[in-house]
Amino acid sequence: xxxxxxxxxxxxxxxxxxxxxxxxxxxxxxxxxxxxxxxxxxxxxxxxxxxxxxxxxxxxxxxxxxxxxxxxxxxxxxxxxxxxxxxxxxxxxxxxxxxxxxxxxxxxxxxxxxxxxxxxxxxxxxxxxxxxxxxxxxxxxxxxxxxxxxxxxxxxxxxxxxxxxxxxxxxxxxxxxxxxxxxxxxxxxxxxxxxxxxxxxxxxxxxxxxxxxxxxxxxxxxxxxxxxxxxxxxxxxxxxxxxxxxxxxxxxxxxxxxxxxxxxxxxxxxxxxxxxxxxxxxxxxxxxxxxxxxxxxxxxxxxxxxxxxxxxxxxxxxxxxxxxxxxxxxxxxxxxxxxxxxxxxxxxxxxxxxxxxxxxxxxxxxxxxxxxxxxxxxxxxxxxxxxxxxxxxxxxxxxxxxxxxxxxxxxxxxxxxxxx
Numbered sequence: 001x002x003x004x005x006x007x008x009x010x011x012x013x014x015x016x017x018x019x020x021x022x023x024x025x026x027x028x029x030x031x032x033x034x035x036x037x038x039x040x041x042x043x044x045x046x047x048x049x050x051x052x053x054x055x056x057x058x059x060x061x062x063x064x065x066x067x068x069x070x071x072x073x074x075x076x077x078x079x080x081x082x083x084x085x086x087x088x089x090x091x092x093x094x095x096x097x098x099x100x101x102x103x104x105x106x107x108x109x110x111x112x113x114x115x116x117x118x119x120x121x122x123x124x125x126x127x128x129x130x131x132x133x134x135x136x137x138x139x140x141x142x143x144x145x146x147x148x149x150x151x152x153x154x155x156x157x158x159x160x161x162x163x164x165x166x167x168x169x170x171x172x173x174x175x176x177x178x179x180x181x182x183x184x185x186x187x188x189x190x191x192x193x194x195x196x197x198x199x200x201x202x203x204x205x206x207x208x209x210x211x212x213x214x215x216x217x218x219x220x221x222x223x224x225x226x227x228x229x230x231x232x233x234x235x236x237x238x239x240x241x242x243x244x245x246x247x248x249x250x251x252x253x254x255x256x257x258x259x260x261x262x263x264x265x266x267x268x269x270x271x272x273x274x275x276x277x278x279x280x281x282x283x284x285x286x287x288x289x290x291x292x293x294x295x296x297x298x299x300x301x302x303x304x305x306x307x308x309x310x311x312x313x314x315x316x317x318x319x320x321x322x323x324x325x326x327x328x329x330x331x332x333x334x335x336x337x338x339x340x341x342x343x344x345x346x347x348x349x350x351x352x353x354x355x356x357x358x359x360x361x362x363x364x365x366x367x368x369x370x371x372x373x374x375x376x377x378x379x380x381x382x383x384x385x386x387x388x389x390x391x392x393x394x395x396x397x398x399x400x401x402x403x404x405x406x407x408x409x410x411x412x413x414x415x416x417x418x419x420x
Contacts, residue, residue, distance in 0.1 A: 001354050004031045006343075007150055007163035009176060011037035011128050013112075014315035014332035015169035016119035019127055020065045021340035030347050034161075035123075036132040036150065042120055043113070048194065049228050049236035050076075051115070052107040054330045057375075061333035064340075067122060074118075075108035076231065081214035084403060086396045088220045090210075090275035094400035096407055098213055111231050112329075131155065134175045137166055137311075145309035145358035164356045165310050167339070169332075172296055174317035180305035185296035185320050190391060191248050192240040192293045192323075193267050195285035200235040204284040206277065211235050218281075219395040221273050225281050237281045240295075241270050242391060248292040260287045297322045300380040303373045309358035312365045314339055319376035324390060325383035335372050342368035 006022065008015045015035050022033045039045050053059050053071065062068045081098040085091060120128065135153040139146060140162070149160040168176030172185055201208045210216060211227040218225040223241035230236050267290075268282045298320045305313060315332030346364040350357060389398045 001350075001356075003029060004165060004347075004356060005147070005163045006031050006033045006165045006167065007148075007161065008033065008035045008167045008169055009134060009150075009174070010168070010170035010317075011035050011039065011116075011120070011130075012169060012171060012315070012332070013115065013119065013329045014317075014336050015167075016116065016123070017061050017065060017333045017336035018167065018169060018314070018340055020067070020119060020122050021061070021336060022343060023124055023127070024064075024066065025340055025344045026347065031343075033127060034163075035128045036134060036152075036161075037128055037130055038133040038154075040131040042117060042130075048112045049238075050109045050111050050230045051329050052109050052326065053115075053333075054107050057327075057330035057334035061337040064337050065122065067118060070118060071110065071115075072108065074114055075110045077108045081212050082403060083212050083214075083216040084396060084400045085210070085216060085218045086220055087218035087223070087225060087271075087274045087278055090218075090277045093396050094403050095212075096403050109229075114231070115329075132158065134170070137176055137179060145362075146311075146356070148310060163310075165312075165343075165361065168311075168313040168317040169315055169336075171316045172320050174313060176311065177305070177313060177317055179311055180308055180313060181302075183298060183302045183305070185298050187245045188295040188297055188322055188387065189242050189245075190240055190295040190322070190387065191243045192238055192295055193263075194289070194291040194293065195237040195239065195282065196230075196289035197235040197237060197281075197284045198286060199233050200284070201233055204280060207235060207280050207284050210277070217390065217399060218274070218278055219390060219399060222391050222393075222395075223271065223274075224390050224395075225271070225274075225278055227281060237285055239267050239271070239282060240391070243270075245294060248294060260290050263290055263292070295322050296320060297380070297383070300377050300384065303377055303380065305369075307362055307366055307369070309362045310356075312339070312369065314372060318372060319380060321376075321380040321383040322387050323383070324386035325379055327379040327383065331376055331379055334375060335368075338371045339365075339368045 008019055019033050019035055059068060062071050082096040083092060084094040086093055132152055133154040135151045138149045140149055147162050147164050148166050149162060151160045152158040168174045197204060197207060214229060216227045226238040228236045264282060264287050268279060303319050314335035316328060342364040346361050349360050
């Protein structure tokens with residue numbers, strides 16, 4: 001039987017981790033693994049800030065991938081401190097110290113760009129096809145199972161490729177999702193601006209002092225500034241507030257890149273009512289770093305999709321949630337570990353087939369799907385609750401109260417932590 005042609009859409013943490021695991025767990029005569037990624041290269045796009053990897057999900061996947069020791073060498077364990085400020089007057093309302101037993105020391109931090117580079121470098125040469133923007137996926141069997149054609153909108157002269165198994169790891173607006181479900185991500189009502197302040201300790205000591213050694217929330221007025229320590233002296237800032245959909249991009253999603261300083265002033269103006277010190281988080285940032293986002297999520301009661309032989313989703317493509325529980329990448333990497341195991345089990349169950357057994361493959365994918373959604377739903381619900389707290393009435397009091405409960409649990413010997 002010829003090798004199963006596996007196409008992974010997207011070179012984010014989910015797609016990269018899956019490719020690494022499949023290359024370890026399958027033989028060349030069993031499968032070929034190719035990632036198709038719209039980015040033109042590893043550093044062609046802002047990858048976002050730092051994230052903490054959890055032992056039971058992100059670190060579990062890295063261990064299976066043989067990369068845990070490499071991760072621990074570059075990860076930072078000292079950034080578990082969390083603070084809650086009242087953004088309207090700049091006063092510290094709550095501190096969860098990094099020294100508190102159980103406050104996240106088992107969840108070390110890594111910059112997203114460093115994680116991506118580590119995963120990319122672990123793959124066999126030419127696994128990733130950069131600069132491949134997908135237009136659609138079509139079946140070659142006229143209503144039956146695969147194989148499938150993957151068509152590209154760029155480069156314009158690129159011919160379609162054929163795959164027996166297509167895996168959507170392509171995030172919020174997956175090109176594959178509509179083939180499995182009519183459910184679309186829903187705008188949360190929150191827009192977010194991602195900013196960077198380089199050399200913050202030297203150039204903006206007040207910003208550095210307010211941020212502390214981990215993550216700080218400045219809340220109130222249905223808006224938020226979240227500042228976060230990154231490596232190499234960088235402080236990452238996320239300015240968020242409630243706005244109608246399209247406020248950033250309009251209808252065309254074009255134009256905002258032309259005058260980033262004007263966009264910075266627009267963001268600063270939306271912090272009306274905040275203490276003057278808070279404005280430094282915008283004023284100190286590099287205008288070229290600004291990256292606007294509209295926060296979308298799939299409602300947790302819609303975490304499902306149809307079974308179709310040779311097609312599946314994982315990570316944000318399957319269970320997109322807001323970033324307010326810090327679980328997205330961890331879940332995506334755990335999904336990758338489970339999916340790799342299910343695909344490996346498919347090969348173990350083959351008995352003399354001369355072509356792809358889509359019935360057996362569908363059974364394996366369904367086992368994976370049940371595990372994935374069972375794990376994702378509680379995290380999605382937690383993310384929804386945290387977002388309601390951060391942008392609701394009495395945000396400072398309610399967020400401080402939630403962290404206070406975590407602190408009490410940890411002081412009594414339990415474990416409670418939310419990622420970031």
